[in-house]
Amino acid sequence: xxAAARQAAHPGGTEVPAGAxxxxxxxxxxxxxxGPEPLAGVLAGHRQAPAEPGELFEDDLPGPEGHxxxxxxxxxxxxxxxxxxxxxxxxxxxxxxTLALADAGLDxxxxxxxxxxxxxxxxxxxxxxxxDYSRATHTEHRPYHVNPVLFPNAVMNSVAGQAAxxxxxxxxxxxxxxxxxxxxxxxxxxxNLIGCGYADTLLAGxxxxxxxxxxxxxxxxxAAEGGDLPPGEGAAVFVVRSAAAVRAAGDEPxxxxxxxxxxxxxxxxxxxxxxxxxxxxxxxxxLHRARVxxxxxxxxxxxxxxxxALDGAESRALDEVVGSTAPRIAVADAVGExxxxxxxLQLACVLAAHRAGAQSELFLLSSRSSDGSVGVLLVxxxxxx
Amino acid sequence: MRRVVISGxxxxxxxxxxxxxxxxxxxxxxxxVSPIAGFDTEGFPYVxxxxxxxxxxxxxxTRLKAEEWGRASLFAAAAARLAVADAGISEAELATAAAGSxxxxxxxxxGVLERVTEESLAAGxxxxxxPEWFRQVSAARLSLAVNRELELTADAVTLSNACSAxxxxxxxxxxxxxxxxxxxxxxxxxxxxxxxxxxxxxRLGALxxxxxxxxxxxxxxxxxxxxxxxxxxxxxxxxxxxxxRVYAEVLGYGMNCDAHHMVVPERASVAECMRLAHRNAxxxxxxxxxxxxxxxxxxxxxxxxxxxxxxxxxxQPPPISSVKSMLGxxxxxxxxHGAIAAAxxxxxxxxxxxxxFSTADPEMAPVDPVANIARQARVDIAQINGFAFGGNNxxxxxxxxx
Numbered sequence: 001x002x003a004a005a006r007q008a009a010h011p012g013g014t015e016v017p018a019g020a021x022x023x024x025x026x027x028x029x030x031x032x033x034x035g036p037e038p039l040a041g042v043l044a045g046h047r048q049a050p051a052e053p054g055e056l057f058e059d060d061l062p063g064p065e066g067h068x069x070x071x072x073x074x075x076x077x078x079x080x081x082x083x084x085x086x087x088x089x090x091x092x093x094x095x096x097x098t099l100a101l102a103d104a105g106l107d108x109x110x111x112x113x114x115x116x117x118x119x120x121x122x123x124x125x126x127x128x129x130x131x132d133y134s135r136a137t138h139t140e141h142r143p144y145h146v147n148p149v150l151f152p153n154a155v156m157n158s159v160a161g162q163a164a165x166x167x168x169x170x171x172x173x174x175x176x177x178x179x180x181x182x183x184x185x186x187x188x189x190x191x192n193l194i195g196c197g198y199a200d201t202l203l204a205g206x207x208x209x210x211x212x213x214x215x216x217x218x219x220x221x222x223a224a225e226g227g228d229l230p231p232g233e234g235a236a237v238f239v240v241r242s243a244a245a246v247r248a249a250g251d252e253p254x255x256x257x258x259x260x261x262x263x264x265x266x267x268x269x270x271x272x273x274x275x276x277x278x279x280x281x282x283x284x285x286x287l288h289r290a291r292v293x294x295x296x297x298x299x300x301x302x303x304x305x306x307x308x309a310l311d312g313a314e315s316r317a318l319d320e321v322v323g324s325t326a327p328r329i330a331v332a333d334a335v336g337e338x339x340x341x342x343x344x345l346q347l348a349c350v351l352a353a354h355r356a357g358a359q360s361e362l363f364l365l366s367s368r369s370s371d372g373s374v375g376v377l378l379v380x381x382x383x384x385x
Numbered sequence: 386m387r388r389v390v391i392s393g394x395x396x397x398x399x400x401x402x403x404x405x406x407x408x409x410x411x412x413x414x415x416x417x418v419s420p421i422a423g424f425d426t427e428g429f430p431y432v433x434x435x436x437x438x439x440x441x442x443x444x445x446x447t448r449l450k451a452e453e454w455g456r457a458s459l460f461a462a463a464a465a466r467l468a469v470a471d472a473g474i475s476e477a478e479l480a481t482a483a484a485g486s487x488x489x490x491x492x493x494x495x496g497v498l499e500r501v502t503e504e505s506l507a508a509g510x511x512x513x514x515x516p517e518w519f520r521q522v523s524a525a526r527l528s529l530a531v532n533r534e535l536e537l538t539a540d541a542v543t544l545s546n547a548c549s550a551x552x553x554x555x556x557x558x559x560x561x562x563x564x565x566x567x568x569x570x571x572x573x574x575x576x577x578x579x580x581x582x583x584x585x586x587x588r589l590g591a592l593x594x595x596x597x598x599x600x601x602x603x604x605x606x607x608x609x610x611x612x613x614x615x616x617x618x619x620x621x622x623x624x625x626x627x628x629x630r631v632y633a634e635v636l637g638y639g640m641n642c643d644a645h646h647m648v649v650p651e652r653a654s655v656a657e658c659m660r661l662a663h664r665n666a667x668x669x670x671x672x673x674x675x676x677x678x679x680x681x682x683x684x685x686x687x688x689x690x691x692x693x694x695x696x697x698x699x700x701q702p703p704p705i706s707s708v709k710s711m712l713g714x715x716x717x718x719x720x721x722h723g724a725i726a727a728a729x730x731x732x733x734x735x736x737x738x739x740x741x742f743s744t745a746d747p748e749m750a751p752v753d754p755v756a757n758i759a760r761q762a763r764v765d766i767a768q769i770n771g772f773a774f775g776g777n778n779x780x781x782x783x784x785x786x787x
Contacts, residue, residue, distance in 0.1 A: 059505075059510065059511060060512060062512065113644075114641065114657075123522075123523050123525065124493050124495070124522055124524050125493075125524075125545065127498060127522065130495045130498055130499075131498055131499075131501070133582075134503065134580060134581040135506065136581075136584075137580050137581055137584045138506055142428055143427075143429055143580070143584055144428070144584045144588055146584045146585055147588075148585065148589050148590075151585040151586075151588070151648070152647040152774055154495075155547055155775075156490070156491070156492065156493055156524060156545035156547070157545055157546050157773070157777060158647070158774075160775060160777075161642075161647050161775025161776055162647065162775075164644040164775070165776075168644055170641055170643075170654070171641065172640045172641065172642070173546070173640075173641075173642035173644075173775065173776065173777050174544055174546055174553060175544065175546055176543070176545075177490070177493060177523070177525050177543040177544070177545045178542070178543070181525075182525075185542055188540070192557065192560050192561070192564070196560050198640065213498070213511065217519040219516075220516035220518075221519060223516060224520065262539070262540050262541075263538055263539060263540075264485070264529055264533070264538060264539070266533060278538055369525065370520075371520075371523065372529055372532075372533060372541075373525060373529060373541055
């Protein structure tokens, strides 16, 4: 592609800002199904009805609906070996990692395994595994009659550690507990790992499992904030490298992450103007970092989840910085309140649409938590000709 | 790249809260181990822990309401407060600067989740649990507690890399400052003592009955413990401009993953992590004056760690001691407590001891564990080891400020 043609094809500009990452493949599993296809229409407004996951669990759920992958069996996809004791979230995460490696065509061998790392986002790891452990100390004959084989599941870095074992990756291995803003934090952390030379390639993504504990937590926080979105789950993992290195090698990535910025503020409750100003500053930083103008943003994927105070504050910040021309899409309407998985699924929706034939475009992805954290990503799709 | 220094420390631990109390306890070789009071230990064969019995968050926190946060978040925020006070920097400066936090943890707010679970048993389901409790479960809140307490508006990152998480957090904060992303960072970690993890370590066979005796022939395991570790990081120029007292410079860190087993450490990978840390810090093994060990006191960890030290340092490695012998294993805060101990060792020229040591292990590569009594020694370069479930190794190198 010539420079002029590239310019014409990429309305978000063609520059590679310092530290930008390229996505060379991805794997996604969510309530809608496995792989990108079920998410391809989400940006165009396609909504799939939530499932009824009640029969998966002995504990009651707060409501019948959930964006859960009810038929998921890790064994079906990854075989029997080493999968018997994995919890649901670990299964989802391992599958997404495996799919991502295959999608990127990344061959792991002794020459590169020390330079490929894993960074996965979570909220609390598997809430169910930890909670079940606490429960067993009360319900078993003795308080220590817990299953030692399940102990690693109850610790929060289980998915990243198991993924390293399964894929043979010896590079930096981290778990970022960022809740709904985890994906932005993961990519900012990933920029640092690659930019400072700790790794060449990362499996970067987020995971959240559906469980009664997750569903009740979603219900409690949604209700307190005036929303009623059903819970969701998923795992989305992206193979990322330095965008400059990928370009230098002559490869065309699926997309480039031009900026990953984060912030933290008191939630908007008492002082919404201050929160909005902070959010706006974070958006400005991201645009500056990406070296793009607000009018180049084609579509905004918001963190909107039906919580009026947060939705309103986010909208005002976007109005102020990006303007109101670019269409806004709240992906959570389609994937549910999916905790840490949200940001990964949001990014996967963008890539899924692109893979299904959408024009190249500059996307702004924003996310926020009811505890006050904010994340902003600027993503340019369409680099694969 | 800017150079990065530690100009404030905030330990919250079973052997002391605050820089002075903690340093005094390390020098005295004090034990913080006592019978667990945080949960009902009836039916548990082993009941000792390293709890911070006298922790009163209200003494330290001014903005956070203690009842809205879990114990680990309160440890994190209190440790951060102490570190900032120790650094002597104004809150107004922090609130307007590019300042953030990165806190490590093993179990996050699973103490809250445990309370939720217990209430669900009593109430016949999760629907009977007070909904506001669920809000406190997210582990992201550990770093958010720090940012909201101190009005920091940049990164709030919680790294849940299990028992080396504080070293990862310290490393990330160091990178964010040296690359110019942040001007100030509070780093460290926090965890609390809980019933479920006490049970889990017991069933793994990793729990000691009474004392933690790292590197001893008769060591029998860890003592579960808790607390918070806070370290205040800024650029060297910033500290000089403020006229701040500097404990140590962060020279670099290394990290890798065993990718071998979730709970069994691997010697070759641990040794490689040490080499990575040395390379990134621009030092040779012979430059290291003191190793603050991971030193959990389990059969496997100490054997693996001593072996890896021998592989990297040769037959006469520098003194290596475990502060876990005094504090117990503070999990996600552990390497933060180690980093604070190492910073104090550099500043005050002493080596913290490994207490409870009586007999060298003939099966183990020879080490000098600084047995039982602190030692006067000049420390120019210290290495802090951190290993974890999931094969998450991270090693930080600190140096005397020049």
